[in-house]
Structures are given as structure tokens and as C-alpha cells.
Amino acid sequence: MPTVLDQILHGVREDLSTRRADLPLERLREVVETAPPARDALAALSAPGGVHLIAEVKRASPSKGALADIPDPAELAAEYAAGGASVISVLTEQRRFGGSLADLDAVRAAVDIPVLRKDFVVDPYQVWEARAHGADLVLLMASALDQEDLVELLALVEELGMHGLLEAHDEEELARCVQAGGRIIGVNARNLKTLEVDPATVTRLLPLVPQGAIGVAESGVTGPASVRDYVAAGARAVLVGEALVTGTEPRRAARELLAAGGRQVDVEETA
Numbered sequence: 658m659p660t661v662l663d664q665i666l667h668g669v670r671e672d673l674s675t676r677r678a679d680l681p682l683e684r685l686r687e688v689v690e691t692a693p694p695a696r697d698a699l700a701a702l703s704a705p706g707g708v709h710l711i712a713e714v715k716r717a718s719p720s721k722g723a724l725a726d727i728p729d730p731a732e733l734a735a736e737y738a739a740g741g742a743s744v745i746s747v748l749t750e751q752r753r754f755g756g757s758l759a760d761l762d763a764v765r766a767a768v769d770i771p772v773l774r775k776d777f778v779v780d781p782y783q784v785w786e787a788r789a790h791g792a793d794l795v796l797l798m799a800s801a802l803d804q805e806d807l808v809e810l811l812a813l814v815e816e817l818g819m820h821g822l823l824e825a826h827d828e829e830e831l832a833r834c835v836q837a838g839g840r841i842i843g844v845n846a847r848n849l850k851t852l853e854v855d856p857a858t859v860t861r862l863l864p865l866v867p868q869g870a871i872g873v874a875e876s877g878v879t880g881p882a883s884v885r886d887y888v889a890a891g892a893r894a895v896l897v898g899e900a901l902v903t904g905t906e907p908r909r910a911a912r913e914l915l916a917a918g919g920r921q922v923d924v925e926e927t928a
């Protein structure tokens with residue numbers, strides 16, 4: 658039986674072939690050549706002073722369906738940035754997560770901090786696309802890629818001046834992310850084959866991320882206590898979607914999560 662991940666990847670490939678037919682790679686490359694250089698997400702996530710927050714623009718998920726309308730992703734991203742986020746994650750997968758490259762454009766234009774293209778990247782075309790739309794960091798999921806593709810896609814990401822967030826959800830995938838040379842490695846508490854969230858996955862695997870890499874705890878943050886647990890397991894950054902998009906005050910929520918991870922954010926007065 659196909660897993661949820663298999664089903665998502667099927668749709669991703671279909672949508673990709675439509676976009677590729679509309680805009681051939683050669684044209685996309687021209688856009689990238691004239692794009693401003695990528696921002697340094699590795700530097701942003703390496704700055705001392707407590708945990709970093711990667712705050713996500715996420716409208717829906719396969720497990721929960723609709724989460725939030727988010728009529729103005731630019732405004733949400735600006736709130737996240739004001740709340741102290743180091744990186745904004747933008748889901749661009751359309752069918753299950755309700756995202757788009759237009760969201761990425763809007764967020765890129767709204768903030769100065771690095772932006773992550775969060776999608777199911779399986780083809781170099783998507784990496785070029787990420788850069789063309791202003792991404793600085795690209796998610797590469799070990800569960801969706803064989804080792805050769807993981808290595809090749811990371812090489813392209815870095816060649817285009819971006820960084821890769823390599824994602825694992827078990828020991829074998831983590832070893833592959835390390836072996837691929839990942840400098841930013843995420844452990845996802847959500848198993849994308851079954852959609853189950855188990856924070857113990859993060860606390861078990863994060864200590865295995867090498868010292869030289871940035872360990873990112875992904876998924877399942879419900880509040881400050883989750884951040885404390887993830888930080889105790891060695892998280893240098895936390896990636897949070899649902900808890901931020903379903904609340905009413907994303908700026909304050911971001912600040913509270915950061916405070917739980919030892920980072921104090923200067924309070925900026927709201928207009």
C-alpha cells in the first residue's frame with residue numbers, strides 16, 4: 658500500500674511537470690542569474706544566545722487538514738521576524754499543505770532574514786526554482802530521496818549559494834544526512850509515512866547529530882515545554898508551524914518559545 662509520503666510525492670511530481678512545461682529550466686536559470694545572492698542561513702542559525710526559531714507559514718497539513726487561512730503570508734512572516742525568528746519556513750506544496758511559490762515570493766519580499774523553501778524536493782528543477790523565488794535554505798528529506806540524489810541535490814543547493822536543511826526521522830536517515838555532509842540537520846518528530854508525531858524521536862536522534870552541525874528539532878512543538886525538552890536533547894533550533902499559525906498572536910508566541918529556549922528577544926512595540 659502506498660504511504661502518505663508516496664501519495665504526496667506523486668502529486669508533487671505531477672505539479673512539477675506542469676510548471677516545467679510552463680517555464681523550462683533554461684529560462685529559470687536566467688532568472689537565478691539575475692537574482693540577488695542568498696542570505697546565509699547557516700550563519701543565522703549559528704549565532705549564539707539560545708535556541709533559534711524557524712517559524713513556518715503553514716495553512717494545512719495532511720494529518721489535520723486546514724489549520725489557518727493566512728490571507729497575508731507576508732504579514733505573518735513579518736510578525737514572526739519581529740518575534741525573533743531567525744528563519745521563516747514557507748511550505749510551497751500545494752495539494753496537501755495549501756502552499757505555493759507565490760507565498761514564498763510574498764514572504765521573501767517582506768523580511769530580511771533567511772527563508773526556507775519547505776517542499777518535497779526530488780528534482781534539481783525545484784532547487785533552481787527555490788533560488789529563483791528568493792529561498793536561502795532548502796529542505797531535503799532523506800525519506801524522499803535515495804543517497805545519490807540527496808548528495809547531488811545538496812551539491813546543487815550549495816552551488817547556488819544556499820544551504821540545505823537535511824531531514825531525518827530515524828537512525829538510518831540520520832546517518833545518511835551526516836554522510837551526505839549536512840551542516841544543518843533536522844530531526845522530524847512526524848513520520849511522514851504514517852503521519853504520527855512522536856517527540857521521543859527528536860530526543861532520541863538529536864544527540865546523534867555531530868557537534869559541527871546545527872541540530873534542528875522539527876514538529877510537535879505545542880508550547881514552551883516542548884522547546885525546553887528539545888533544547889535539553891541538544892536542539893540548536895526548533896521548527897514550528899501549527900502552534901504558531903493556530904494562535905492569535907504569532908509575535909508573542911514566537912517570543913515565548915524563544916524565551917523557553919534561553920533566547921531573549923527585544924520587545925518592539927506593536928503599531
Ligand SMILES: O=P(O)(O)OC[C@@H](O)[C@@H](O)c1c[nH]c2ccccc12
Nearest residue numbers: 845875876877878896897898899900
Ligand atoms: O506544525 P508543526 O507540528 O509545528 O511542524 C512543523 C514542521 O516541522 C512540519 O511542517 C514539517 C517538518 N518536515 C516536513 C516535511 C514536509 C512537510 C512538512 C514538514
